Amino acid sequence: MKKVTTYDVTTRGVTKALNGNNARLRQLGQALTRAGNVCLGRYGALVAFFGLWQLASSLDWLNVAVIPPLDRIVVALYNAVLHGTLMDDIGISLQRSGIAFGASVLIAIPLGLVMGSFRAIEQSLDPILQLFRQTSALAVYPVFILLMGLGEASKIFVIFWASVFPLLMNTITGVQQADSKLIEMVRVFGASRFEVFRRVVVPSAIPSIFVGLRLSATSTLLLLVAAEMIGANRGIGFQVMNAQYNFQIPLMFAAIFLLAGLGLLANYLLVALQKRLCRWENDGST
Amino acid sequence: MTAIAKGLSVGHISKSFTLKDSHLEVLSNIDLEIAAGEFVAIIGASGSGKTTLLRILAGLEQADSGTIHLNGQSIQGVGSERAMVFQEPRLLPWLTVEANVALGLELIGENSTQALEKARHYLDIVGLTAFYNAYPRQLSGGMAQRVGIARGLAISPEILLLDEPLGALDAMKKIRMQQELERIWREQAITMVMVTHDIEEAVYLADRIVILSSDQTATLQVMNIDLPRPRQRSDSQFVAYREALLKTFHLNDTRHTTTATESTP
Numbered sequence: 320m321k322k323v324t325t326y327d328v329t330t331r332g333v334t335k336a337l338n339g340n341n342a343r344l345r346q347l348g349q350a351l352t353r354a355g356n357v358c359l360g361r362y363g364a365l366v367a368f369f370g371l372w373q374l375a376s377s378l379d380w381l382n383v384a385v386i387p388p389l390d391r392i393v394v395a396l397y398n399a400v401l402h403g404t405l406m407d408d409i410g411i412s413l414q415r416s417g418i419a420f421g422a423s424v425l426i427a428i429p430l431g432l433v434m435g436s437f438r439a440i441e442q443s444l445d446p447i448l449q450l451f452r453q454t455s456a457l458a459v460y461p462v463f464i465l466l467m468g469l470g471e472a473s474k475i476f477v478i479f480w481a482s483v484f485p486l487l488m489n490t491i492t493g494v495q496q497a498d499s500k501l502i503e504m505v506r507v508f509g510a511s512r513f514e515v516f517r518r519v520v521v522p523s524a525i526p527s528i529f530v531g532l533r534l535s536a537t538s539t540l541l542l543l544v545a546a547e548m549i550g551a552n553r554g555i556g557f558q559v560m561n562a563q564y565n566f567q568i569p570l571m572f573a574a575i576f577l578l579a580g581l582g583l584l585a586n587y588l589l590v591a592l593q594k595r596l597c598r599w600e601n602d603g604s605t
Numbered sequence: 606m607t608a609i610a611k612g613l614s615v616g617h618i619s620k621s622f623t624l625k626d627s628h629l630e631v632l633s634n635i636d637l638e639i640a641a642g643e644f645v646a647i648i649g650a651s652g653s654g655k656t657t658l659l660r661i662l663a664g665l666e667q668a669d670s671g672t673i674h675l676n677g678q679s680i681q682g683v684g685s686e687r688a689m690v691f692q693e694p695r696l697l698p699w700l701t702v703e704a705n706v707a708l709g710l711e712l713i714g715e716n717s718t719q720a721l722e723k724a725r726h727y728l729d730i731v732g733l734t735a736f737y738n739a740y741p742r743q744l745s746g747g748m749a750q751r752v753g754i755a756r757g758l759a760i761s762p763e764i765l766l767l768d769e770p771l772g773a774l775d776a777m778k779k780i781r782m783q784q785e786l787e788r789i790w791r792e793q794a795i796t797m798v799m800v801t802h803d804i805e806e807a808v809y810l811a812d813r814i815v816i817l818s819s820d821q822t823a824t825l826q827v828m829n830i831d832l833p834r835p836r837q838r839s840d841s842q843f844v845a846y847r848e849a850l851l852k853t854f855h856l857n858d859t860r861h862t863t864t865a866t867e868s869t870p
Binding site: 507508 | 683
């Protein structure tokens with residue numbers, strides 16, 4: 320989050336009146352109002368959305384049977400986690416997406432690094448990868464079911480299928496974007512091909528790899544839900560459908576929010592990891 | 606041509622490039638002797654092949670024909686007895702300043718603790734003691750270029766090759782860096798070969814100026830700058846050298862500017 324400076328005459332006046340001439344308190348006050356303004360600017364629309372939802376639902380502006388108020392969704396979530404099977408569903412969903420995403424990382428990053436480094440390999444594999452990439456994972460899901468059955472394998476594989484390509488493509492791009500001038504610079508110091516790869520190419524590719532990881536995580540969750548809706552009897556995606564069939568609408572929304580939360584969490588973790596690994600991009604802006 | 610015992614000896618270097626269907630001869634039959642500890646500036650118009658010559662000396666490009674000897678030994682490809690400072694600082698943005706300087710040392714085989722120690726020593730020399738742990742993006746252009754110079758010096762080369770290292774700096778910074786460069790050259794007793802298109806810079810820094818013309822003459826013009834150091838830019842002899850060089854490039858012809866103003870309606 321970037322620093323936002325606001326010059327709000329009223330808040331400044333209020334802070335001044337409250338703190339008199341105590342400069343440090345005034346600074347604290349200003350910092351707080353600034354932080355408050357930043358929060359309001361960033362999350363205001365979100366808060367308004369949920370506020371309006373709660374209000375519309377409690378005042379019967381909406382059909383409560385279809386759009387229940389938020390408090391009932393929270394209660395449904397609480398009960399399902401404590402007394403129901405939702406924890407198991409979360410567990411199995413995390414397992415499926417975790418294995419698929421992990422496999423994508425283990426395959427796409429090394430393969431992408433190799434493909435990006437050797438033009439001949441990239442050229443020969445690119446057409447088939449483009450074909451696979453453009454084939455919707457959902458379209459080939461029936462094929463995977465025929466080949467692997469309706470169990471875990473086909474689900475994990477279809478999620479893997481959707482998540483591997485964004486990561487692979489972005490890794491290749493990252494490698495190819497390595498600055499030739501930096502490569503030349505290390506060559507002057509006698510760097511071998513491997514040293515060039517290790518010292519320049521891989522670090523250069525990291526930001527692009529992270530773009531791939533985030534796209535890949537999004538695809539993972541998307542296909543997780545799709546796979547669980549089509550042929551599962553457990554999982555968060557299954558719970559969304561199941562709750563709808565059984566008219567447990569608050570539970571349905573609870574599962575939806577859970578999925579949204581997982582997406583946000585995955586993204587947050589990846590961004591945090593990227594910030595750690597790419598400290599040089601953010602540190603001490605002058 | 607007899608190879609001198611100590612220093613760099615370039616014999617009959619030629620280089621041409623083939624672009625699509627045109628054949629471009631950039632360097633033809635270049636001979637050059639550079640003594641150990643000398644400061645040589647190579648100047649010439651763009652396209653005269655001055656950067657190509659430097660890149661051949663660095664081992665980044667191969668000459669079509671000719672030889673290069675260092676202290677009597679034939680050299681080919683890159684080597685740690687030569688270091689290069691580029692026009693752009695070319696620092697790895699993900700490494701700190703000290704790690705960038707240590708990188709060159711690690712690449713020539715020093716262990717990382719020693720490399721870091723030496724890196725700091727050379728950062729002190731270029732006046733960046735306070736910036737060991739800064740990242741390149743936090744540095745100004747002049748500071749980044751100092752890091753590039755420290756990285757080159759750190760591997761203790763016999764020859765530091767500089768490719769328009771101050772070309773991107775503003776006028777004030779440029780003058781300060783020229784003074785710095787002269788101090789480093791004097792203190793380190795190192796051979797420096799610097800490509801520049803700045804005539805004043807060449808006169809200020811160089812013992813000898815090698816002039817490459819773009820019309821492919823086989824012989825180079827060489828001008829000895831016989832002035833005491835540190836040189837004064839306003840000194841009459843300094844100005845005379847500058848004028849002589851400008852004349853070489855037909856740049857002191859006042860009619861040229863007059864024609865330009867006259868042609869404007």
